[in-house]
Amino acid sequence: MLVLTRRAGESVIIGDDVVITVLEARGDVIRIGIQAPRDVQVHREEVYKELQQANREAASPTEDAVEAVNRMLRPSSEQD
Amino acid sequence: MSTRTASRPIGATMTDTELDMPIIDMAVPMPGFPAHRQFVLVRLNDDGLLYAFTSVDDPELRFLVAPPEPFFPDYAPEVENEVFAALNTKDPDRLLVMVVITAGVNETTANLLAPIIVDRDSHRAIQVVLNGTNMPVRAIMNRTY
Numbered sequence: 001m002l003v004l005t006r007r008a009g010e011s012v013i014i015g016d017d018v019v020i021t022v023l024e025a026r027g028d029v030i031r032i033g034i035q036a037p038r039d040v041q042v043h044r045e046e047v048y049k050e051l052q053q054a055n056r057e058a059a060s061p062t063e064d065a066v067e068a069v070n071r072m073l074r075p076s077s078e079q080d
Numbered sequence: 081m082s083t084r085t086a087s088r089p090i091g092a093t094m095t096d097t098e099l100d101m102p103i104i105d106m107a108v109p110m111p112g113f114p115a116h117r118q119f120v121l122v123r124l125n126d127d128g129l130l131y132a133f134t135s136v137d138d139p140e141l142r143f144l145v146a147p148p149e150p151f152f153p154d155y156a157p158e159v160e161n162e163v164f165a166a167l168n169t170k171d172p173d174r175l176l177v178m179v180v181i182t183a184g185v186n187e188t189t190a191n192l193l194a195p196i197i198v199d200r201d202s203h204r205a206i207q208v209v210l211n212g213t214n215m216p217v218r219a220i221m222n223r224t225y
Contacts, residue, residue, distance in 0.1 A: 038166050041108050043209055051194050051209065052112035054217045058143050058182040058191070059113070065183035066124070066132075069144060072188065072221070073129045 103136055104198060107166040107206040111194075116141060119205070121178075121198070131178065133196065145178035145196060151221050152179075157195055157210050166206050167199040174200045180207075182218065189218035 004012060011021040017037050024031040034042050043051070061069075101120040109117055118136040125131075129150060135141040148155045157177060169175060176198040179190040192215040198205040 038162055039108060043111075044211075047193075047209060047211070048111055050217055051191075051207075054182065054191050054194070055110055055112040055143070055180065055207075058180050060141055061144055061183040065185055066144065068185050069181065069183045069188050070125060070130060073125055073127070 102203050104133075104203050104205045107204050110143075110196075110207045113141070121145070130181075133178070133180075144181040144183050146181055146190065146221075148177060148179045148190070148192070148195065151190065152192065152219065155179075155192060157208075157213075157215075159197060159208065163197060163206060163208055167197065167204040168202040169199050170201060176200055181221065188221045190221050191217050192219045193217045 006012065006022045008022050008024055011019050013019050017035075018040060019035040021033040021035075022030060023033050036042055101122070104119045104121065106117045106119065109115070113135075116135045116137055119133050120136060122132040122134050122142075123130075124144075129146055131145050132142040133145045159172070159175065163169070164172065167175070178196045178198065179192060180194070180196060182189045182191070192210075193213070194207050194209050194217070196205055196207050
């Protein structure tokens with residue numbers, strides 16, 4: 001891992017068009033600002049990983065599971 | 081721009097059976113599925129309550145998605161300007177919100193933190209993270225209507 005020291009107000013540039021600026025450092029909390037092209041998504045890592053996991057769990061449900069959801073969606077008059 | 085697009089077979093280059101289904105391009109791939117950039121929405125329920133968001137490249141890959149209104153009436157995600165830009169959105173009223181469903185035989189949940197937003201005009205979509213909302217990734221789904 002590349003390690004750099006930056007002060008508040010200073011930035012690093014990743015590639016040509018991603019700029020990360022340290023806005024404020026207070027104790028162990030660092031506020032950073034990120035400028036990136038719109039096709040580069042920026043997420044908190046833990047949020048992104050949770051979303052990856054949730055998407056994988058949601059992907060390609062079994063026919064039984066799909067049928068169970070469809071049953072839930074049926075108007076109650078049609079349920080047994 | 082003409083308003084006759086509805087009668088034009090947008091997906092006519094596809095070789096499978098879903099010829100009249102517009103292909104939706106992901107502005108950004110869904111997290112966990114970087115290689116899947118094109119999907120079609122296949123209706124699974126007569127009332128329009130359930131769809132399969134199905135990969136064009138790999139029809140084995142599909143996500144169950146649903147409009148949130150019937151299930152989560154208070155759910156009103158705010159879409160930021162960057163999303164409009166990513167989707168080439170001209171008219172925000174043409175955006176469609178779909179929540180990704182995790183289907184279980186015993187319990188079904190919906191991802192309210194990261195809905196899929198589809199622009200019905202540009203046919204572009206993105207799964208957005210509603211940062212700062214504390215929305216659940218796994219909200220239990222019930223019929224509320």
